[in-house]
Amino acid sequence: MFLAIDFQSDIPIYIQLKQQIIAGIARGALKEGEELPSVRQLAQDIGINLHTVNKAYSLLKDDGFILMDRRKGALINSRENMAEEDFKFRLREEINPLIAQAFCKGMTEEELQLEIGEIYRSYSQGAER
Amino acid sequence: MNYEMIIWAIVIVFILILFIIKLVTPQIVRREIFFGVRLPKNLLGDLRLDDFKKAYLRNYLSLCGFYTLLFCVILAKIPNNAILLGGLIVFLLLSTWLYYLSHQRVMQFKQANEAYMLNRKQIVMVDTSFRSDKSKRPLPAKTWFIIPLFIIGFNLLAGYMAYDELPIVVPSHWNAQGEIDGGVFKTWGLVFLFPLVQIFITGFMFLLYQAVGWSKLQISTLNPADSRERNRIFRFRWGANIIFLNILILLVISLLNLFVLQLIPVNVPVLLFVQPLLIILVLLDILFMAVWTGQGGSRLNTGSVTYCQDNDMALDDDKDWIGGLLYFNPRDPALFVEKRFGIAWGLNYGNIKAYILIASLIAAFFLLGSLMELLLFY
Incomplete structure (x- = not known):
């Protein structure tokens, strides 16, 4: 799935990343179990600090949208696991x-x-x- | 018979190919990058761009063309290594200076039209599945490197088989007349000499292959899906080409090894010409790859010419490029970046790793030299 990061925007890049990945999951462009690029690779492709990508990934992980696999890196979580009580x-x-x-x-x-x-x-x- | 003149004739062919490579460079770059300047969409079809290109070609053909001719004539009359090296450096300086003049003119042209760029989104596009896509791989499989390893194994085996039959002093060097003018004592080190060189070359080629995969993904905002596919084919072809060149170079070294090991009778013309011809072949290969594929796959015919109609433009990163030639961006963790005006990839000189890499390569080169000496004399 394509991510379009706007460098002129007032919205911080890690928020843009997070929002676009969630939208991709909702649209079905990112499917359960699909691998996201490694933090380093995504930071290199966009040309930003590693911490920025890390921040987006850890927010997505905290909200249950992605899983961090020791071997495969970041994976899209299943819909059931995304559900949240509050x-x-x-x-x-x-x-x-x-x-x-x-x-x-x-x-x-x-x-x-x-x-x-x-x-x-x-x-x-x-x-x- | 004196073969020296033929070797210098090959050198002149080498210079002519270099001239052609520099000549075609403006034709192989990405559409949105013009003489090292990133142009916004509204300027892409501008007729004045053709004038810039024509002016560059005119200058290049007259100035560099005249210089190259002069250089070749002088070399033919006075074949000398110092003149060759000095002449090549002057050629590179001259062609870079001509490029830089065009670069500055395009820069001014862009600045004169910057009203379009104000208040527009500046986008960087990435694709999350570019490298994980199993059906459309951006690189040929690593397992192809089994072939170079197999060739190295073959050379080791050949050395083992030939060792007993070798004389006490093994001829190892021939002059331009094809006469033996150097030899080494028979040692087991000699058997490992050529395989060692092959191992270093394969290691270097494997690094290049990996760098193609690691290099920064640059997707044009004009038509992302098309640009992604062009990028993929661009990488795949260069990855395959690196493996191909690796095999070719190893085969040539194997031939030399078989000559020295006396497993096949020495054929003097082959022995003398195989290395300069290999260099010519590699240059021709690079020229062919550049024209066939273009930077970022810009010369591929994908049949897709439609552009997205929205107003977003690509991030204007001209300030991160020194003269449009060298990428210098300390904020970017990427190390390998596609060249703007040139062939294949270059380094991010704003990244400390670039200097570590260059230093390691130089160190590896000297390590190889001392290891070879160690094998032969101790």
């Missing part, structure tokens, strides 16, 4: 300020749900393939 609580926390913004900008509840539905389907339909 995710809803975290989601609420993270999405809250965005919804507040949407409300202030005059979006209706319907419009907001339409947007969310569209994004969700872009992943769920991709994953079926």
Whole structure:
């Protein structure tokens, strides 16, 4: 799967890496058991510090998206292992300020749900393939 | 019969091939890299680029062409090693200077059009599956190196078989007239001499092969899927070519070994010409690879010419390239990087490992020299 890292962006590179890998898993572009490049190789290909890639990988590992195998390196985890008990609580926390913004900008509840539905389907339909 | 003139004729062919390699370099580089400058998409089809290229070719053909002609004529009249070495250095300086003039003109051209680049995303593309893809490998299998190992084993066996029959003093050097002018005492060291050289060469070639795999992945933002495939074929072909050259060089050394071991009768013309011809062959091979594949696979015909329509552009990394020739980026952990204006890969001179590597290679070269001496005289 392609990762496109934006060097001009305000979003730190390790966050970009993390978000794009999660999106890839959701879309089905990264399948269970697939190997990710080693930390060193990915850092060399992008041209960034090893710590940046390490940080992204350890965040992904903490959230259960990848596994660290001693021999094969970073592997995509299974969907079952990604499930998390208190995710809803975290989601609420993270999405809250965005919804507040949407409300202030005059979006209706319907419009907001339409947007969310569209994004969700872009992943769920991709994953079926 | 004096074979020296023929050897110098081969030297002149060597110089002419070098001239052609430098001549075709602007034709084999990546589309988005022009005379060592990364161009944004809006400038790629610009007609003025053709003028830059024509101006370079005109200058090169007249200046370097005239110089090369002069150089060859002088060498033909006064065949001399010092003139050869000095002349080659002047040739490299002259051609690099001509390149640099074009590089600066393209730089100015880019700066004059930089409005396009403001406020645009600057993207670096990578592919997570590039190296782990089992069906489309970026390198031929390592097991091909069994062939060089087999050749080395064959040479050791030949030495073992020939040892008893060897005379007390074994002829080991021939002059340009084809007369024996050097010999060594028969020792077991002599049997290991050529295999030792072969082992060092194979080790070096294996390192090059690995470097092709390790080298930084550069995917064009213009059409990532197409660029990825070009990259893969580019690496695969060079990896295969390294193995091919390794085998070729080892076979030539085996031939020399068989001559010295007196397993086959010495054929003087073959003995004298096989090494200079090998150098010519390697140069021709590199020239062929460059024109056939291009940097990053730029000369491959993939049938895909469509570009993505979005506004992202590739990260502008011109500042990390000294004169568009040498990569110097201390923030980048990569060691091997595809050359911008040239053939195959170069080093990241901003990485301390580059200097360690160069020092190790020089050390290995001297180690080989002293090991050879040790084998022959002790």
